Amino acid sequence: xxxxxxxxxENEPGAxxxxxxxxxxxxxxxxxxxxxxxxxxxxxxxxxxxxxxxRVVEQITKQLNKxxxxxxxxxxxxxxxxxxxxxxxxxxxxxxxxxxxKRTADIFRGQIIDITPNTYTVQLVGSSAKLDAFIEALGxxxxxxxxxxxxxxxxxxxxxxxL
Amino acid sequence: xxxxxxxxxxxxxxxxxxxxxxxxxPGGALLHVYDAIFRQDEVEHILVRHEQAATHMADAYAxxxxxxxxxxxxxxxxxxxxxxGIATAYMDSIPMVxxxxxxxxxxxxxxxxxxxxxxxxxxxxxxxNFSVRHAEDIPEIIRKAFHIAETxxxxxxxxxxxxxxxxxxxxxPYVFPKHVKLRSYNxxxxxxxxxxxxxxxxxxxxxxxxxxxxxxxxMGEASEELTELAQALNYPVxxxxxxxxxxxxxxxxxxxxxxxxxxxxxxxVMHHSDLILAxxxxxxDRITNGVDKFCPTAKIIHIDVxxxxxxxTIRADVPIVGxxxxxxxxxxxxxxxxxxxxxxxxxxxxxxxxxxWRQRHGGRFRTDxxxxxxxxxxxxxxxxxxxxxxxxxxxxxxxxxxAAQYYKFNKPNRWINSGGLGTMGxxxxxxxxxxxxxxxxxxxxxxxxxxxxxxxxxxxxxxxxNIPVKIICLNNGSLGMVRQWQDMNYESRHSQSxxxxxxxxxxxxxxYGHVGIKVDKYSDLEAAMVKAFAMKxxxxxxxxxxxxxxxxxPMQVPRGSMRDMWLSKTERT
Ligand SMILES: Cc1cc2nc3c(=O)[nH]c(=O)nc-3n(C[C@H](O)[C@H](O)[C@H](O)COP(=O)(O)OP(=O)(O)OC[C@H]3O[C@@H](n4cnc5c(N)ncnc54)[C@H](O)[C@@H]3O)c2cc1C
Ligand SMILES: Cc1ncc(C[n+]2csc(CCOP(=O)(O)OP(=O)(O)O)c2C)c(N)n1
Ligand SMILES: [Mg+2]
Numbered sequence: 001x002x003x004x005x006x007x008x009x010e011n012e013p014g015a016x017x018x019x020x021x022x023x024x025x026x027x028x029x030x031x032x033x034x035x036x037x038x039x040x041x042x043x044x045x046x047x048x049x050x051x052x053x054x055r056v057v058e059q060i061t062k063q064l065n066k067x068x069x070x071x072x073x074x075x076x077x078x079x080x081x082x083x084x085x086x087x088x089x090x091x092x093x094x095x096x097x098x099x100x101x102k103r104t105a106d107i108f109r110g111q112i113i114d115i116t117p118n119t120y121t122v123q124l125v126g127s128s129a130k131l132d133a134f135i136e137a138l139g140x141x142x143x144x145x146x147x148x149x150x151x152x153x154x155x156x157x158x159x160x161x162x163l
Numbered sequence: 164x165x166x167x168x169x170x171x172x173x174x175x176x177x178x179x180x181x182x183x184x185x186x187x188x189p190g191g192a193l194l195h196v197y198d199a200i201f202r203q204d205e206v207e208h209i210l211v212r213h214e215q216a217a218t219h220m221a222d223a224y225a226x227x228x229x230x231x232x233x234x235x236x237x238x239x240x241x242x243x244x245x246x247x248g249i250a251t252a253y254m255d256s257i258p259m260v261x262x263x264x265x266x267x268x269x270x271x272x273x274x275x276x277x278x279x280x281x282x283x284x285x286x287x288x289x290x291x292n293f294s295v296r297h298a299e300d301i302p303e304i305i306r307k308a309f310h311i312a313e314t315x316x317x318x319x320x321x322x323x324x325x326x327x328x329x330x331x332x333x334x335x336p337y338v339f340p341k342h343v344k345l346r347s348y349n350x351x352x353x354x355x356x357x358x359x360x361x362x363x364x365x366x367x368x369x370x371x372x373x374x375x376x377x378x379x380x381x382m383g384e385a386s387e388e389l390t391e392l393a394q395a396l397n398y399p400v401x402x403x404x405x406x407x408x409x410x411x412x413x414x415x416x417x418x419x420x421x422x423x424x425x426x427x428x429x430x431x432v433m434h435h436s437d438l439i440l441a442x443x444x445x446x447x448d449r450i451t452n453g454v455d456k457f458c459p460t461a462k463i464i465h466i467d468v469x470x471x472x473x474x475x476t477i478r479a480d481v482p483i484v485g486x487x488x489x490x491x492x493x494x495x496x497x498x499x500x501x502x503x504x505x506x507x508x509x510x511x512x513x514x515x516x517x518x519x520w521r522q523r524h525g526g527r528f529r530t531d532x533x534x535x536x537x538x539x540x541x542x543x544x545x546x547x548x549x550x551x552x553x554x555x556x557x558x559x560x561x562x563x564x565x566a567a568q569y570y571k572f573n574k575p576n577r578w579i580n581s582g583g584l585g586t587m588g589x590x591x592x593x594x595x596x597x598x599x600x601x602x603x604x605x606x607x608x609x610x611x612x613x614x615x616x617x618x619x620x621x622x623x624x625x626x627x628x629n630i631p632v633k634i635i636c637l638n639n640g641s642l643g644m645v646r647q648w649q650d651m652n653y654e655s656r657h658s659q660s661x662x663x664x665x666x667x668x669x670x671x672x673x674x675y676g677h678v679g680i681k682v683d684k685y686s687d688l689e690a691a692m693v694k695a696f697a698m699k700x701x702x703x704x705x706x707x708x709x710x711x712x713x714x715x716x717p718m719q720v721p722r723g724s725m726r727d728m729w730l731s732k733t734e735r736t
Contacts (some may be wrong), residue, residue, distance in 0.1 A: 059471065059475060068345065069347065158267070
C-alpha cells in the first residue's frame with residue numbers, strides 16, 4: 001500500500017542525509033520526497049511517499065523515529081488527510097492540439113503559466129493520482145518536460161503535526 | 164571562568180565524563196588534541212598499533228562495564244581504520260564514543276590532504292554522529308555523545324572535529340554541562356503496565372514456556388531480575404550468543420545457547436514451546452532459521468527497549484517497549500502480589516520432555532580414535548583452570564562457537580565477542596581493553612590462527628603497557644569455520660581456507676617480549692595452562708594444536724525450522 005509519511009526534522013546540516021540514507025540502507029522504497037523549512041526555524045518538514053506492506057511501513061516509522069534528528073513522525077495515511085502535489089508540464093502545442101491542452105487544463109483546474117507560439121506550459125495542483133490522470137488525458141506524445149514537486153500532506157480537522 | 168582551547172576542552176570534558184583511558188593513534192588533524200593530552204595526567208592515552216584495535220579496546224571496556232569506551236583517531240586513514248570497530252559496536256549495540264580528527268573547516272570538501280567524509284562514512288553504523296562547528300560547543304557535544312551512546316539501546320557515537328576547532332590560541336570559557344536534554348531523544352524508562360499485565364497472564368497460563376534472553380539483558384543489567392523471575396517460575400532459559408552469562412550457565416534451568424550452533428535441547432525447547440518470553444533479543448537470522456517455520460505453536464512476548472527490534476523479523480503477540488530491568492521488576496512485583504501461579508503440573512511434564520532431550524544429545528562431542536586434541540577439550544580445560552570465572556574475549560570462527568558452547572558463564576559481562584558483525588581480529592584488542600580495566604582478573608583471548616593474525620601487531624602495545632592477557636589459540640591450521648561450510652556444502656573443496664606458512668607463534672610472542680607455550684598433546688594441556696595462568700604479570704601465547712577436521716555441532720539445516728539440525732557429520736534430526 002502507498003503511505004504518506006510526514007517527519008519533523010531538526011533543521012541541522014546532515015539531517016536530511018540521515019533520512020535518505022536510512023531508506024537506502026534498509027532497502028525501503030521512496031516514491032517521492034519533499035523537504036522545506038517550517039514556521040519554526042529550528043525545524044524542517046519532510047514528506048516521503050513510500051510503498052510497502054504493514055510490516056515494512058511499521059519498520060519505516062520506527063526506524064525514522066530512532067534517528068536523533070527526527071523530532072516527530074506521522075503516517076498521514078492512517079487518518080483523514082489531504083495530499084497535494086504541484087506539477088509543471090510543458091507541451092509541444094500547435095494547431096488543434098493547442099485548444100485541447102487549454103480545454104483539458106480547464107477541466108483539471110490547471111493554469112497555463114507560459115506560452116510560446118509552439119508550446120504551452122501548464123501548472124496543476126492536486127493529488128498525485130489527479131496529476132497522473134491529466135498526463136494520461138493528453139497522451140504522452142507531445143509532452144516536452146514534466147516537473148513534479150513530490151507530495152506534501154496535512155491531516156484533516158484539528159490534528160496537527162507540531163512540537 | 165577558566166578559558167580553554169578546543170583541544171584542551173576535548174581532554175577536560177572526557178575527564179569530567181569520568182573517562183580513565185583513551186585508546187588512540189595520533190596524526191596531523193589531532194596534533195592540538197595530542198598536545199593537550201601531553202599537558203595533563205588525569206586521562207591516560209593508550210597508544211595502539213592500528214586504529215581498529217583502539218576501537219575494539221574501547222568497545223570491550225564497554226562490554227565489560229556497561230560504560231562507553233573512548234577511541235581517538237586522526238582524519239583520513241585513521242578514521243577509516245576505525246570503521247570496522249565502529250560497525251562491530253553498532254551491530255552489537257555497544258556504547259562507544261569515537262573522536263575523529265578532520266581537516267580544517269575551510270578545507271572541507273576540497274579533497275584536502277587526509278580528508279574523508281567521516282560523517283557520511285559512519286552514518287549507517289552509528290547511533291548518531293556530530294560534526295563540531297564551534298569550538299565552544301565541544302563540552303556539550305561530548306556530554307551529549309555519552310548520553311546518546313549509553314542510554315536507550317546503546318550504540319557508538321562519532322564526533323568529527325575539524326583541526327581549527329582545537330586551535331590552541333582560540334580560547335573559550337569551559338563549562339561541562341551536568342545534564343543534557345535532547346528534545347528528539349527520549350528513551351523509554353519503563354514498560355507499559357497494561358502490556359506487562361497481559362504478558363504476565365499469558366506467562367501464568369503457559370504449558371510449554373521458554374525464556375529467550377539476549378544481549379539486552381547484559382547491557383541492560385537485568386540478569387539478576389531475569390534469574391529471579393525464571394527461578395520463581397521454574398521455566399527453562401536459553402541465551403543468545405550475546406546473552407551468555409545473563410543467566411547462570413551451570414544452573415539446571417539453563418538449556419544452553421539457541422540458534423544456528425545452539426544446543427539440541429535449546430532449539431527443541433524453542434520449536435515446541437507454546438510461549439516464548441523474549442527479553443533484549445532481536446530474533447536474528449542466526450536464531451530463527453527459516454522465519455516461515457519458526458516456532459509454529461508459540462505465542463511471543465517481546466521485551467525490548469528499541470521498538471524497532473520488536474516485530475522486525477518475527478511478529479510479537481505482546482510487545483513491551485522498555486528496559487529489561489524495569490519491565491522484569493514489574494513482572495516480579497505482579498508475581499508477588501497476584502494469586503495466580505504457573506501451571507506447575509504442565510511445567511513438570513514439560514521438564515520431563517526437556518530432560519529427555521538433554522539425555523539424548525546433551526551437547527556432547529565425540530573423541531575419536533585419533534590422538535588429535537579436540538578444540539572442545541581445550542575450552543573445557545580453560546573453564547576448569549580459570550574456575551569458570553575469567554573474562555573470555557573471543558575472535559570469530561569455530562573456536563568462538565566452541566567457547567560459547569563449552570565455557571559455562573555464570574556471570575554477565577564475562578563473555579566478550581563480536582556477534583552481529585563477526586569481526587575476526589576483535590579478540591586480542593578486546594582482551595586488552597578488559598585487562599587494563601580489570602588488572603586482577605583472569606582475561607583470556609580465545610582465538611584461531613587465522614583471527615589472531617588480523618590484529619597481531621597489538622602484541623607490541625601489550626609490551627608497552629604490560630597487559631598480561633592469556634592468548635588461547637586453537638590452531639587448526641585452517642580457517643575452520645569456512646572449511647566446515649566447504650565440507651558441508653561444497654564437497655570439501657577447500658577454496659582458500661587453509662593457512663599456509665603460519666609463523667612460529669612462540670618465537671613471535673617472544674620477539675615482542677612475551678612468553679610462548681606450544682601444546683600438541685592433550686596430556687600436556689592442563690599443566691601448560693595452569694602454568695600460563697600462574698604467570699600473572701606476563702602475556703602468554705598458548706599455541707594449541709587441535710584437530711583440523713572437527714566441526715561445530717549442532718548446526719541448523721539452512722532454511723529449516725529451529726529443530727532441523729545436523730548433530731554430527733552423519734546424524735540429522
Ligand atoms: C560465526 C557466528 C555464529 C553465530 N551463531 C549464533 C548462534 O548459533 N546463536 C546465536 O544466538 N547467535 C549466533 N551468532 C550471533 C548472531 O549473529 C547475533 O549477533 C546474535 O544472535 C544477536 O543476539 P541478541 O538477539 O541477543 O541481540 P543483540 O545484538 O545483543 O541485541 C540486543 C537487543 O536487546 C535490546 N536491548 C538493548 N538494551 C536493552 C535493555 N536495556 N532492555 C531491553 N532491551 C535492550 C536491543 O534493542 C536489541 O534488540 C553467531 C555469530 C557468529 C559470528
Ligand atoms: C574480518 C573477517 N573476514 C572474514 C570473515 C569470515 N570468516 C568467518 S570465520 C573465518 C575463519 C576464522 O579462522 P580462525 O580464526 O582460524 O578460526 P577457526 O574457525 O579455525 O576456529 C572467516 C574467514 C570474518 N568473520 N571476519
Ligand atoms: Mg583456524
